[in-house]
């Protein structure tokens with residue numbers, strides 16, 4: 001039997017969720033899941049509405065129940081769900097009572113292994129308890145720090161013989177790999193529901209699942225390479241949103257339009273106009289790095305075109321100056337990504353005060369050597385190195401959501417209508 005494609009509606013607006021579900025069905029989705037955020041936002045009404053609107057399709061209630069298993073299964077079953085999820089991390093008594101309730105109401109119970117330390121032995125135990133489906137699942141937040149549900153799928157497949165569902169950031173390639181590794185149900189959320197073309201994305205994933213492409217021996221790029229690649233694709237507003245709306249470096253502006261800069265910081269602490277350490281930093285920095293300078297004066301410059309040329313030849317990504325820059329016309333001509341808080345014609349003197357690669361303040365932000373610096377036409381943001389991969393992944397999720405909202409606006413809605421603004425204003 002060909003694997004089932006289940007589309008997870010991780011959405012908070014029911015009207016949008018129904019529209020997205022219909023588009024996904026057109027592309028080949030079999031089961032439609034009321035995602036946990038949708039259930040929390042709209043309650044059992046979400047299940048009832050999906051059941052009414054999507055005749056002939058199994059509706060899955062992703063309840064993620066942790067306690068009172070029987071009551072929650074009863075509620076979702078009565079609303080029209082055919083499969084209901086409980087968490088594998090719950091006590092066995094919760095699972096057993098949920099199973100009794102599932103049997104009584106003629107629905108299947110999916111037990112979700114999200115965040116379980118030893119998923120293989122828990123899966124074996126859940127099979128003994130009578131679970132109908134094992135959910136191998138890496139949650140959205142776990143995906144952002146690099147976890148992958150396919151890492152444990154084969155071992156679980158070898159250990160249980162009941163159906164297995166797999167979820168966790170799957171796309172066309174990993175969905176096909178999941179099917180090839182023995183998944184019976186392939187669950188896809190973000191990569192379908194946040195796509196500009198939901199039907200096209202669902203179709204692509206449906207086709208690749210059907211081909212069950214052999215698991216490629218894909219060599220994973222280094223975390224730094226992946227991080228850089230993602231930062232190149234997202235904007236500084238996407239990154240700011242991903243960091244709970246963190247502001248950009250204050251008063252630091254791009255030198256020209258169409259600028260894009262991504263790199264790790266080589267920092268310079270210097271003093272008004274002293275250009276020795278800034279220019280020496282171009283000998284320290286290399287490809288993939290950005291020189292970030294605190295100079296402390298908007299009236300005398302520690303940097304200009306000649307320093308920029310030297311950096312460009314070495315593959316240094318750009319420069320950010322809390323202070324003044326000069327030769328802006330020439331720097332614009334060679335398009336060396338540069339950001340500064342002022343421009344002046346006058347240079348200072350090379351006195352040699354200050355230090356390279358120490359913690360500095362730039363545009364009101366602490367910057368340490370190795371922190372990620374991303375600049376574009378909107379400004380410059382700093383991402384702490386420890387969270388760079390996670391923030392890059394979260395920024396990509398922001399971008400995907402915006403792509404979907406943009407597609408809905410292009411079909412004639414306003415932003416307020418698409419995001420249901422009035423309903424979601426903060427109540428005081």
Ligand SMILES: O=C(CO)[C@H](O)[C@H](O)COP(=O)(O)O
Nearest residue numbers: 008167168169170188189190
């Ligand atoms: O249950 C979920 C999150 O807890 C999601 O529905 C599931 O992970 C599928 O979505 P995605 O493909 O975006 O990971």
